[in-house]
Amino acid sequence: MKLSITVVIAIVNLCFQSANAQSEPIITEDFKPSSVNQPEKIFPQVNSQRRVRTSISAPNASKVQLDIGGVKYDMKKDEKGVWTGESNPQDEGFHYYQLNIDGASVPDPGSLYFYGAGRWGSGIEIPSADQDFFALKNVPHGLVSENIYFSKLTNSFRRCFVYTPDGYNENTKTRYPVLYLQHGSFEDETGWSSQGKANLILDNLIASKKAVPMIIVMDNGYAYKDQKNTPSDKNKPRESIFEEVLIKEVIPMIDAKFRTIPKRENRAIAGLSMGANQTMRIMMNHLDTFSYYGGFSGTANYPNSDTIDVSSFLDGKYKDGNALNKQIKLFWLGLGTKEPAPFPKSVGAFRNMLEQQGIKYEYYESPETAHEWLTWRRCLNEFAGKLFK
Amino acid sequence: MKLSITVVIAIVNLCFQSANAQSEPIITEDFKPSSVNQPEKIFPQVNSQRRVRTSISAPNASKVQLDIGGVKYDMKKDEKGVWTGESNPQDEGFHYYQLNIDGASVPDPGSLYFYGAGRWGSGIEIPSADQDFFALKNVPHGLVSENIYFSKLTNSFRRCFVYTPDGYNENTKTRYPVLYLQHGSFEDETGWSSQGKANLILDNLIASKKAVPMIIVMDNGYAYKDQKNTPSDKNKPRESIFEEVLIKEVIPMIDAKFRTIPKRENRAIAGLSMGANQTMRIMMNHLDTFSYYGGFSGTANYPNSDTIDVSSFLDGKYKDGNALNKQIKLFWLGLGTKEPAPFPKSVGAFRNMLEQQGIKYEYYESPETAHEWLTWRRCLNEFAGKLFK
Structure with a gap:
């Protein structure tokens, strides 16, 4: 049986879509603290895929999300009550973001604050090639x-x-x-x-x-x-x-x-x-x-x-x-x-x-x-x- | 029966203590937005008793507190999921504070942010007679x-x-x-x-x-x-x-x-x-x-x-x-x-x-x-x- 190149591409695409839908994204573990973090703060972090990782202690919360680029990403709680989560890859450069704790939109206590989007709130810097x-x-x-x-x-x-x-x-x-x-x-x-x-x-x-x-x-x-x-x-x-x-x-x-x-x-x-x-x-x-x-x-x-x-x-x-x-x-x-x-x-x-x-x-x-x-x-x-x- | 002045004072004191322990404090409803709020933000507020009132929407939270002056004050949720609460009277002047949402200590999205207590976070100004x-x-x-x-x-x-x-x-x-x-x-x-x-x-x-x-x-x-x-x-x-x-x-x-x-x-x-x-x-x-x-x-x-x-x-x-x-x-x-x-x-x-x-x-x-x-x-x-x- 011979497959045309168009059909092959369609199958490959379907496999990828299926993989994306069903499995977790592969996250590269080379996260570093953002350059616009508060002094001594380890989170938020950015990795080479340009994903943002945030982390916050909220032992009694039932849902914590990272809200960046118009998308809310669910964070996961560990046994100590610390929630951590990652975004999809972001564009290079500076972005406003916030955390959402049980429905409350708040600044991330780890980041410096910037005025934009009509409020003083968190910002993060994704390293850019020309920085x-x-x-x-x-x-x-x-x-x-x-x-x-x-x-x-x-x-x-x-x-x-x-x-x-x-x-x-x-x-x-x-x-x-x-x-x-x-x-x-x-x-x-x-x-x-x-x-x-x-x-x-x-x-x-x-x-x-x-x-x-x-x-x-x-x-x-x-x-x-x-x-x-x-x-x-x-x-x-x-x-x-x-x-x-x-x-x-x-x-x-x-x-x-x-x-x-x-x-x-x-x-x-x-x-x-x-x-x-x-x-x-x-x-x-x-x-x-x-x-x-x-x-x-x-x-x-x-x-x-x-x-x-x-x-x-x-x-x-x-x-x-x-x-x-x-x-x-x-x-x-x-x-x-x-x-x-x-x-x-x-x-x-x-x-x-x-x-x-x-x-x-x-x-x-x-x-x-x-x-x-x-x-x-x-x-x-x-x-x-x-x-x- | 004659009571000595000392006994009278002791009884009055006891009554006051009892009243404080059992009933809500009387809160004067003349709150105004703090002078160091973010633009257009209505909360936090301060009243003539020098109490601080904070308010935040957190519809899915189970406990929200105002954390100021080393004391955490429980806030109360209304039917819309907005939590509001007041502190005891504070000293005149500027104080750092924060909110606590289901165990997470975060800045109040209503206030401007200041560096102190080792972090960028919320501050509030209690009007002073000599301001x-x-x-x-x-x-x-x-x-x-x-x-x-x-x-x-x-x-x-x-x-x-x-x-x-x-x-x-x-x-x-x-x-x-x-x-x-x-x-x-x-x-x-x-x-x-x-x-x-x-x-x-x-x-x-x-x-x-x-x-x-x-x-x-x-x-x-x-x-x-x-x-x-x-x-x-x-x-x-x-x-x-x-x-x-x-x-x-x-x-x-x-x-x-x-x-x-x-x-x-x-x-x-x-x-x-x-x-x-x-x-x-x-x-x-x-x-x-x-x-x-x-x-x-x-x-x-x-x-x-x-x-x-x-x-x-x-x-x-x-x-x-x-x-x-x-x-x-x-x-x-x-x-x-x-x-x-x-x-x-x-x-x-x-x-x-x-x-x-x-x-x-x-x-x-x-x-x-x-x-x-x-x-x-x-x-x-x-x-x-x-x-x-």
Whole structure:
């Protein structure tokens, strides 16, 4: 009897599916503590298959699960009441996760905590082949400063983090260009210099002369008008005034407090996801203020994937491609190859519009990453090296 | 029948004890979300009795407890599977706490997280009558900078946080005095500018001209020799080299990187608990480096309460009281009135020694606080106002 190659493949596939369904996955026992564990904590761990193993003592619990990447994995209890379990292989890079103990979703007491997904909670780092670019190395390090300010526009205290490159404090005559860098939805101003590694990425780029020394300002993208005095508007959705806060409050404050070069040629603006959307609008509304733009995993037509009508999109700001090519020094877009809908099609529709309008831009794809921080670290690494040159 | 007043008091006491044992405590229903909750989170809450109320959804749990102040309080489940419970009244100020779900000790997903008690975990703020001195107010704010450095002595990356007062960045000709400020045991370099509120305390003091503008350096008090190359020493207890790291690495780095006044007259050193002990030794070994000392809830004879033998204590550094009075501009000690053993007696024995030696010092007591952060915030507030004047 002769079998066609197609039939052989089908049989092999069936065997594999059957094996997967009936038997436990083969787990490689080379787990190591995650690089973002709390001091001295042995769990969570990651192995060479990129599986996550968590462990927690919960002697009286009836069910404990590891909740990562949208999947809940049952953990198993040993005779001492310690529950341990593993996830399927995860993408390289940083992921938020949590534990679930008898129905309660809680942070893992073993991990450090990060703000994302709308909460402070656990995160884990799956080593990536290219992790050297964001590693903590023995190179000169810049400072990350917490800068608290009172915003009259929002009638509230707000905060931005400011990266100043090595040498900023000593070279008191030198002035620096500035990158305004924004987080995504359900994240905040802490993200870029924590799980985003923006400071280490720039330290490494600057030390190897791949980027020029620059200041980076990381503010909070959520900003609303003070509603204390307008009780009648309580039930209306809040209108973001982040653009106004950035232009009228943050930039003047940064230019006054830090030794910036306060010109459009020396200002860049970039963001990830919601931040890409926000900063693109701000860029196009303020070409007198910025000349470099970076959009990481997002464009202003989000979540739409339809053909863009340039006459109406962003008030026609993309109508005159020739004029934009003269004004914009760099228009840069990045996306992970594993991003979910609607990002690929939405960014695709935006790129089609740029091409139709003859607008010059650069496009980068992060291999094998989705809508997560390794995509954005790589985007920043690529983008920052092209600024202010 | 006539009853003596003593008998009446005894009967009243018995009634109270009986009431406490048999009935539920009367809980005032004026709970408000804690000031250190995660954004938008309604729980944990605090009421005017200074009780803490926590709440968590754990529909399948059989027992959930609030663990605060060394006591575990049973929480109660409602029909939706949400557990809620209250603590007894707590002291004013900041406390670490956690939840216990069927035997698992975990952070409360409602609170912000702080490093203390040897872990990143939940904290809560019980409003205090004097909280204005550490409140976030519309005054000029200094910056808190994260400063990463490679330590050759420990062969590791270390980190300090550096507070620079408002105006530091703009007044590039001005040089500033420096306070080196240390955390306690099982805490780290993040404590003073987070739950310690050091930056807000100084912002408020400087704005009201109660303190002179100064730089504050907050390093990590745990520092050990690199043990990678000495495997034979693995089982020996690690010897702290924090004094060496501070004197040989941190101070030269700070004096090079920041515009300090690099003289003993313009340097202070202080710490809390373990940090008070450490910095007292460092002060006495380096009177050529520091002229102001602050010991918050701790002295170098800890945990001993015996009469101090000045000929041997700290290598006889306190023998010559007259000489010390000329060299030391301020020797300042602080303690909470509710501190547990051995602090009151240990600090008491130290004060007796100072008095016997005729050494001038100032002593402050924080009313109604124990070995916790409100004591230390108050100490810093009192101490910082006396520096560099």
